[in-house]
Amino acid sequence: MVPGSATLSAGHRQILSAISREGPRSRTELAGLLGLSKASISGLVRDLLEQNILCEQELIFGIGRPSVSLAVRADAASFIGISLQQDPAVLLLTDLHGTVHARLELPRLSDPDEAVESLANGIQSLKKEGGDAADRLSGIGIALPGFVSRDRLTCITSTAHGWKNVNIGTALAERTGLPTWVENDANALILGEELFGPLRGSPDFSMLFVSHGIGCAHIVNGRLLRGNSGGAGEISHAPVAIDGFGALPCRCGNKGCLETVSSLLAIGNAARRAELPTDIAELADLAAAGQPDALSILHQAGSAMGIATAQLIQMLDPSHVVVMLDHTLHDSVFGHALMNEAESHILHRTGVKTMIHFRDFAPEGFAAGAASLAARYFIFGPEAG
Amino acid sequence: MVPGSATLSAGHRQILSAISREGPRSRTELAGLLGLSKASISGLVRDLLEQNILCEQELIFGIGRPSVSLAVRADAASFIGISLQQDPAVLLLTDLHGTVHARLELPRLSDPDEAVESLANGIQSLKKEGGDAADRLSGIGIALPGFVSRDRLTCITSTAHGWKNVNIGTALAERTGLPTWVENDANALILGEELFGPLRGSPDFSMLFVSHGIGCAHIVNGRLLRGNSGGAGEISHAPVAIDGFGALPCRCGNKGCLETVSSLLAIGNAARRAELPTDIAELADLAAAGQPDALSILHQAGSAMGIATAQLIQMLDPSHVVVMLDHTLHDSVFGHALMNEAESHILHRTGVKTMIHFRDFAPEGFAAGAASLAARYFIFGPEAG
DNA sequence: GCAAGATGGTTTACCCTCTAAAAAAACCAG
């Protein structure tokens, strides 16, 4: 059997995904976990070992014969992840564990043809830089702000790029010869977290990020929540301007939307109106030093995020909400207001509590998530979520 | 093979659920639909015909040999559905198509033992009344307001009943000898809709109802959204008191929750404060006649529902939202305010629109949903979602 | 009316996957 042409059966994929979720397991453990017989596991594992997808790791000594723990080989496949979430674009080369082996930044181009050309060249550089790690390059993922078609090839709309119905997936696949998946930035982020991040395997959690705009995505029943038309997760236009906030008009035509208060763009605009620096770190410093306008702007922004988070928690009951924020905002009035407002608007039940975590905002997260799209296909096959 | 002891394989259930979803189909259509060979379908269908679960319905004439459409036999099984959503409790006897064959009302008792006894006796009466339709009684479903354990047997908390950790499922199952499932009222309602209602098979929709309290549930990716701790769908405490509304204190400790404005209880309270009749029909009549306070109360209640609906639509992107309302409210200021407010807070995209439907509020819906819990088990087997 | 063509359903032979049970392997304890 040719190593690259992995024709994996459903049984193989069950094992692969179980180990990739739960970490290294022995054959017998897998049998119990998957409800298959030891005989089946044995045969399936043999195939996966032959194909260099799994490896026998260490012996675990107990009472009888020691069990050998089986792990997914990191070098079984590698992937390219591209984030077009911000300018510059970030390209990563990752392995099957999600580890990054090479990194590249490129200017984010608006013209689709030029963008494809630039990305394809970037991928070539990554392959060189990655060396051995790029051996079994198996796919490309692209994360971008905007809506993506159901087949995950075409960007339907992206205001950031000015794109409408740009089939960048097929274009890049043809240019590079590698299967390519396109995904909304927030969706890519949470899918990466679900496959490789600390919350890997959690069936119900949400992620939010505060950037130029505000993004959000949900894992529900263990799967990405897309909604009827792929628009699930949109939280930017949640009505949050409650009593005491001035409701600003939004580009969507309404007033009091979340993104008119809490996005970095909105915060910058408010700072400019108050004749304060628009840089978020400087603003956070001023707030920490007690500057009243800075405090007010960030408090308002954080509170609005808190209300939206509370709405989210009430409606979806996730186990965790991860909020990706510029690190200067974590331990600031923004972060505290977010936490307080969220806490106070959640109906508490005994023994049940959604954890809200802050995490640093970094463009790498989107690129890693994009890479995980291709990894997901490698692991789960055509029926990947 | 004993007809009652249906030991159905995954293949059998695939066929059963496909027909139950999509309506009557021929063998060849099923083969295409399920991706199985005609040979497999033929064998599986034979078993189901022998067990009197399917029947050959009509010949459909085309160019070649006519196809025989296969339908699920309504009398293949029957189910009891119990709604404890309101007082009185409603009990229904339904068949496998969701058709009601007998109906009974009972006082809703607070004492768990008495409630089980009363329900068990009620089920006996239903069986007599149902006659032939009760022949293959296969299970019981119970819908109640409150939280239900993960195994769907125990009511964890229900303020309406004053219950805490009442294992009514096991109790009724032991008393009647029939498998029993317990479910939150809103969840039962939407599961019934998903299996038997007009939106049957839709993978992404939500239902809301306005009763004494406000309930909500979501179908997402074709499955019920339960959340991490079974609390998904809670919308009663969504923060909706935006500028211009007075934010009333809520029993949950916050202010401005949806249920402080839009529930029938809240509407009644507001009416009493305004020295108006608390009956919802009378209030709607007064509003229709132009009484200012009645107009204001219902407008505010409807607007708040509209905002909550908009939050829901933005976050989940459902294809439909069904709002169950007292019929006097549909074409009233309440209904219009709901629609307007929802419309105005949704970010519109071209070609994409969530349909909002009103439907009559009736306790039968909850009982039918409860019955569908047992039907779901019959059709989908132990892995029923 | 009757062959030709088209389509639906069934039968047959076979393959693949999974299972149960026995056997083999690998370790610990005395």
Place this chain on the structure above:
DNA sequence: CTGGTTTTTTTAGAGGGTAAACCATCTTGC
């Protein structure tokens, strides 16, 4: 070393699936 224990492999067989040929039953065109 021997017996006990647990993991893994081997082996024989059952179950569920398929492809392909076959049969059944209609419409259509002459």
